[in-house]
Amino acid sequence: MARKISMKDAINEAIDLEMRRDPTVILMGEDVVGGTGSPGEADAWGGVLGVTKGLYAKHGKRLMDTPLSESAYVGAAIGAAACGMRPIAELMFIDFMGVCFDEIFNQAAKFKYMFGGKANTPVVIRTMVGAGFRAAAQHSQMLTPIFTHIPGLKVVCPSNAYDAKGLLTQSIRDDDPVIFCEHKNLYAHESDVPAEAYTIPFGEANVVREGKDATIVAYGLMVHKALEAADALAKEKVEAEVIDLRTLSPIDWDTVIESVGNTGRLVVVDEAHPRCSIATDVAAYVGQNAFGALRAGAQMVTAPHTPVPFSPALEDLYIPSGGAIAAAVRRTLASGQGAGAQRKAS
Amino acid sequence: MTENRIRPIVMPKWGLSMSEGKVTGWLMKPGANVKVGDELLEVETEKIASVVEAGDQGTLRRIIGEPQTVYPVKALLGVLADDDVSDSEIDAYVASYVTPAAAEEEEEAGPRYHVADLPSGRVRYAKRGEGDAAIVLIHGLGGDLDNWLFNIDALAERASVYALDLPGHGQSSKDIADPTLRGLAQALIAFMDEVGIADAHLVGHSLGGAIAIQTAVDSPGRVRSLALIGSAGLGPEINSGYIDAFITAGSRRELKPVLQHLFARKDLVSRQLVDDVLKYKRLDGVNEALKKLSSSLFAGGRQQAQLGDALRRVNIPTMVIWGEDDEIVPAKHAAALTGKARTHVIGGTGHMVQMEAANTVNALLKEHIRAGLL
Incomplete structure (x- = not known):
């Protein structure tokens, strides 16, 4: 049933539904659980702004808190994708992406081209973008053009909850690496969102x-x-x-x-x-x-x-x-x- | 009494979700002599653009609704009155008119949608009115209960009206256990059992018409009367090009010209209407459901079931309504029930005749159902 929910909840729901539908979907990132091994929801923050809150209770070990090393876990996610998983890596702020450019630009974006089309890299890197959050120069940038420049990457930036759910579901099911950009000042924005899973195709304005x-x-x-x-x-x-x-x-x-x-x-x-x-x-x-x-x-x-x-x-x-x-x-x-x-x- | 001599033209409520509408233009000039059913003005909602038809007769004494302006439901848009009513009386009427608050009405009407959990899956439905007689509205392939947005409230004046989303449609479960007409008729009976409808007047549009006929043939005791609108099940032809294109269209650009086949007035297909259908089509399982139904019911581009003769053997009052310019199911199929059913072919309308000529169709349905109650 359609009801009004926030973009934050729509993103959470898309991940939940895809994790239920496909056992190869996993989620990794800094504090995505926010309390791995703890028994209750109260101890699990679900990411820096709580976007993934509640998923640990539903999917347990398929969510992994990683060390503060973007290059390590983004690389791990890309490797897992090349080996048959559908990982979602959450990289808090797009501003930090620089430390894993080799994995993203030179590995994930290139595998399909360098292995004769035989290798897929179905990884989604979710990340926050945008200014207006009083978070200063290193946590506020809109770096979408940098990723758009690279062939082999898909770049998504939704403006509302309905689109966020449909585009994230499409991103997870897509066989190519997707940079999924979530504007932090839109997390609270609400729109009518069906409870069921649905997809919005890429390349349709x-x-x-x-x-x-x-x-x-x-x-x-x-x-x-x-x-x-x-x-x-x-x-x-x-x-x-x-x-x-x-x-x-x-x-x-x-x-x-x-x-x-x-x-x-x-x-x-x-x-x-x-x-x-x-x-x-x-x-x-x-x-x-x-x-x-x-x-x-x-x-x-x-x-x-x-x-x-x-x-x-x-x-x-x-x-x-x-x-x-x-x-x-x-x-x-x-x-x-x-x-x-x-x-x-x- | 002024109430009878002065008759308001108000912003209509088309469907459960409409709270306001935009006047896009008047089709009549002040001073015009208005008969019931005359087209008065055009209104655009977020769902659809349509024409407001006169529900009363009289002289159009006052135009209040300004073009390109948005008004709440039931706001006063114009005044009809007899010629002997003075201008000052009309001024007083306009000055004292108070638009009923939407919030109160909402509460009065209860929740917009309900859900029935059947063994075969979840069925969403809307219910309006509290009359003893039950009316069930059954939409067509790819539609949903909002296809009745211009009809459900009008019919609810004297009956309990139910409009459901068929299996695979709207917000009902997308799994279709049995995609045959018999299976869909069984799903309808299961729905009636679940919500406690012993027997009902069935109003079916397109595929919904064929389901209504099948239900009448299989379970005549559950059907008081039949109203078949642009119905399937009465002849072999169907616009299979439309059905295939409806199923495959993946973008707004592809879908809009497809949906225009449904209407005689092509400009009725608003952006929001296209968006709503697109949002439905993008739900997981919808394409599979539509393909399953289409290949079961319309294999080879022909309607597989011809139910006219079977219906003739059942003693149930039947009425047929068709849009003269129907591009999906040809109006000539009405002939399959000649002698059995009263037939009304409405000029200037297409497949969605219940939307395009809502007042006319509502009047016909009310008369037919009232006759069925005797």
Whole structure:
């Protein structure tokens, strides 16, 4: 039955259902139990923010608390995946991923290609992303573009509880390594979620709001900021279409191109830094493949090219806001120098 | 009394989850002479866009619902009155109109959905009304109880109305023990046993119609009357291209044109409607269930069961309703029950005629069921 649950609970439920369905699914990470060997739930924290709480009581030894050594247990998870298991490794913050880049970039992402397609690596690395948690520069980054850059990895970043459950279930069942990015400021966000298992295919963006005047492309927390902007713009009789990419690799170019074909205006929002980001990627792709549809230059709304500040006031300014997105939409509407505009005029 | 001389047009409640709707446009101008069933205005909910038909007659004296504005259920959208009612009386009526609070109604109506645990699995259902007579609404392949969202409350005025999710559908269990019509009819009887329905007026749409006929043939004592809407089981043809495409469509882009086959007015297929069907199709076990049903019931692209002759041998009052432009099951199949059933073919509507011409279908169903009670 569908009921409203939080994104945190939806993630927990997806892992629970897949562990019940498939005995090869295991979970490992720092404090994912938070009290291995202890008898009760009270002693088991279930991860730093309690996302996996309760799973130890249900699945026991299939959850493993690991030492504080990301390179060791991510490597172990990748090795187990290559040997027939479906491990989920939880790496608290994406910021720590750097110490296991060899395992991820050069091993997991490459096995299928280097062994003639005979080796699968069905590992999921779950990790928290994003700013706004007052956790300073080393626990707040949006490093999705780094992983999107690597062929052989799939990169997922849900914006709500329904998508989180369906995309995580798909990630666990997928035969390739998946970097599953959970925005810590969305854990409490609630939506209608069926109790049963379901999957959402990769590479299918979600048009969360339809509009004819401009296309806003976003993912993760930025989807909600984009919707705020669209609400504000609607009061000015500007109808913005909002696209939630949901998965960054693979990415659903068709939906983006189709929308820009209708609106002629593009604003890409990314909580990552401005250079070599999802924003630049989408803007470049549209510029190359749908230039004729554009009626103005694409606008990018991103975090600045600085580390995430610790000062709460500065951190709030750092995160792209609904107001900044609305302003970018207004800029695209005010200019009209693109090929689409010229063609329309002639 | 003003209550009789002034008749409000209010935001309808289409289905159990609707709390508000957006007026998208009026189809009648102030001063128009309105007859019952006339199309007054268009309303869009998160589920579907549809037309509000007049439930009363009179002159359209006042338009209150503004286009592109959202109103709660039962909010006053317009006023119908006789010509001898003065403008000041209408002003007073509008000024004193109070929209009933949704929360109170919710409480009154009880929980939205119930679950019956049958040996064959879980069945979700909705129940409205408290009348002695029972009506059971049975949806078609790939549908769910919300297919009756424009009908369930109207029928519940004088009866207890049950709408269920068939096995493999909606939020019922996705395992289908027996995907034959007989098996599905047995599941329906098991449901009636579990919730304590001795006998019922069965209203079946599409595959649900064939299940209703099978139930009437197998267990005539449990069926008071039959209403068959765009029903399967009355002829060999079926749009197998639609069924295959419905089962295989995996994205919104693929699914939307498929769902448009269900309606004569293609713009009724809203984004939310497509999303809801997509969310259902993505549940574990749904595709297997749909394939199982389709290969059992529509093997080779033909309806396997022809139940018209068997139904003729059972003495149960039967009515047939068809959308003239039905693209799934052709309206000519109504001929299978000529002489046995009263037949109503409704122009300008498709397979989902109970949604597209809800007021007309509701009036026909009420009349048919009332006649069946005599």
